[in-house]
Amino acid sequence: MTTTDLDSLAALTRDYAAFQSRKSGLATALGGFMAVVLVIAALSPNFMGVHVLNRLLVEFLVWIPLLWLVAKEIIGHLVYRGLGPVRALTDVTYERRRWGWILGFSLFLLAVLLSALYAFASSLLVAHQPHAALQPPPMWILVMPFLYLLAMPWGIRGIEEARAYVVLVGQCILWLIPFFLFSFGPPTPPMKTGWGLFGDVLGVSILVLIYTVLIWGALAMVRGWKEHREYLAILRALPREP
């Protein structure tokens, strides 16, 4: 047995194990596709004259992240665990980098969401001022979710992959809240009162968010398919059954 043989044995094991930790292959491609559909459906309430964004569809969209998680598990079991479970070694650098990305993305999403919710709530309250003795919430309340988010990595440490899912699924569900509010709020929400510069920043942020999700979705589809081909290459590289 040569060192090349040993190296390739080690590489095959690492590559196969990666499909049970950080690579999801076809599930990644499906996730990208679902994200693109989600954005397009949300942006096209009237697609070719049909009122697409009705309450039923919005309720269905909310479940998409959870449906994706279920699909991911099923695909993982059916496609990528044919040779039994192989638990990968923990890559500290990769984990740290991944958490950096997740936290950065989560902070950005939270900022957009909170701006949207705050602006919406404020404008709604301004519009109903004569009838309600309510006041807009104080600004410091907006800091609370960030504190929660910053503490989360320690709170859910040791749950392996689940922690990433907790964050991402949570984000996706949170992201849909504004759609709910804008879809089922008052028929003519007073959008033009009390927005100003806040509204401009919010508009740009939402635009950036939409493009980010669309680009991420497209990249995920390509990456997922590429990963799936890598998996097929692993199977081809294995010796024939004795």
Add this chain to the structure above:
Amino acid sequence: MSKNGPDPRAILDLDRVVHEPARLAILTVLASAEEVSFLFVQRVTGLSKGNLSSHTQKLEGAGYLETVKAFQGRIPVTSFRITEDGRAALRAYHQQLRALLPKEGKP
């Protein structure tokens, strides 16, 4: 190591549990992951079930691996995990072998 190169008798010091090709392959696979299923080790090494069982028993006897038995639903799944002793033995074996092999370009 002697003045003129590696001591030829050093080859006798190699860990014979690790030196056997099938066991070396098994340990290499196990060292590349946290826990590996029986089926995967069998497929990747190309060993028969009987051969693999016999070699893993020897490695377990030497304290180089642990067998983990679990159930996935109703199906029993056997997996292996390399121990710290196993990792150390594999590392030592690589170092010894590297010291014994001639340098590149020299016969």
